[in-house]
Amino acid sequence: MASNVFRKDILLARQGDGDALNRVLTALQTRLRIAAAQRLGPPLRAKMATSDLLQSTYIDVVRSIKDFQGEDTPQLVAWITRIMENNLRDRARFYRRQRRNPEVVADEQPEAAGSVPTPSAEAMQVENLAAVVEALAELPEEQRQIMQLRVIEGREYEEIAEQLGRSVGSLRMLLSRARAALAIRLERMLGDT
Numbered sequence: 001m002a003s004n005v006f007r008k009d010i011l012l013a014r015q016g017d018g019d020a021l022n023r024v025l026t027a028l029q030t031r032l033r034i035a036a037a038q039r040l041g042p043p044l045r046a047k048m049a050t051s052d053l054l055q056s057t058y059i060d061v062v063r064s065i066k067d068f069q070g071e072d073t074p075q076l077v078a079w080i081t082r083i084m085e086n087n088l089r090d091r092a093r094f095y096r097r098q099r100r101n102p103e104v105v106a107d108e109q110p111e112a113a114g115s116v117p118t119p120s121a122e123a124m125q126v127e128n129l130a131a132v133v134e135a136l137a138e139l140p141e142e143q144r145q146i147m148q149l150r151v152i153e154g155r156e157y158e159e160i161a162e163q164l165g166r167s168v169g170s171l172r173m174l175l176s177r178a179r180a181a182l183a184i185r186l187e188r189m190l191g192d193t
Contacts, residue, residue, distance in 0.1 A: 135185035143178035
């Protein structure tokens, strides 16, 4: 992708153009996959795949691209890499908490290796970045919000309930619906290709 075209796509993405963001992230996908693989050390690699880290990062990028202030590839890669490192720190903290408290609620634990994946786990494993970005954009705002707060940021249900003024039970149901809706949208999109 020519430098001027790429800069234009970055600017359009910052302005909310989803197609431009898809082009930018697709162009950077190999570079970001290498960065994710390098940052995911052996202890975390045993618990999560590189694609898990990338998908969490892409979701954060989609949600916050309007906050990006740079204009060129090195600045964008550095910004996305910081998001990736924050996600890694969050996951590492989660696993340390899990070791200290082995009675973590089942729906908070990542899928165990060899277990049957849930639709949401399959959705997060999807390699087709454009489909993931588009599927997330199609979710209703409440569903995108609960996915961000619970799945990406790893916040506790009680904290989210207080923030959103909802019950923990309603949040669990909302997250379940969001995961199902995302999986359905991805299945539909990937089935069309």
